[in-house]
Amino acid sequence: MIPKYSELEIERRWLAKVNELPDLAKLEKKQITDSYVDGTRLRLRKVESPKGMSYKLCKKYGKISGISEPITNIYIDENEYAVFSRLEASILVRERYTYEFREVKFSINRIVDGTGPVIIEAEFRNEEEAIACTPPAFCGEEVSDKKGFEAINFASKSCIISD
Secondary structure, three states: OOOOOOEEEEEEEEEEOHHHOOOHHHOEEEEEEEEEEOOOOEEEEEEEEOOEEEEEEEEEOOOOOOOEEEEEEEEEOHHHHHHHOOOOEEEEEEEEEEEEEOOEEEEEEEEOOOOOOOEEEEEEOOHHHHHHOOOOOOEEEEOOOOHHHOHHHHOEEEOOOOO
């Protein structure tokens, strides 16, 4: 049973074969700033894209399978983001490129400062769909159930979130 008001995030992740990636300059790009609030399972997110800015606060409850985790997202405004951004957090800034393959949207995530691996992820409606998915050839080792490859592990410590 998942917590009240949450939804199941069903996601698979792979390490990228960097030399085989498509031309990223031709793909839709967003910059994502994730702030993992110290001592909690909360993530504050700012998304910058050609369509504008968006902000949300996410509660992650922990995985219930290798590819499923209950989460709750609350969309917030810029002022609310500024309030939450004063909390101590670890920060991760990534570029996210969208690549569609066999009717599945894959997100290619590259850390802006160049540290850490390039990770590709895809979300699905159910676990059966996720398991049946064959990823593009530029996807290498699957790391969906490896905690060491969760985004929080690549975040840097910061006293406050700065813009």
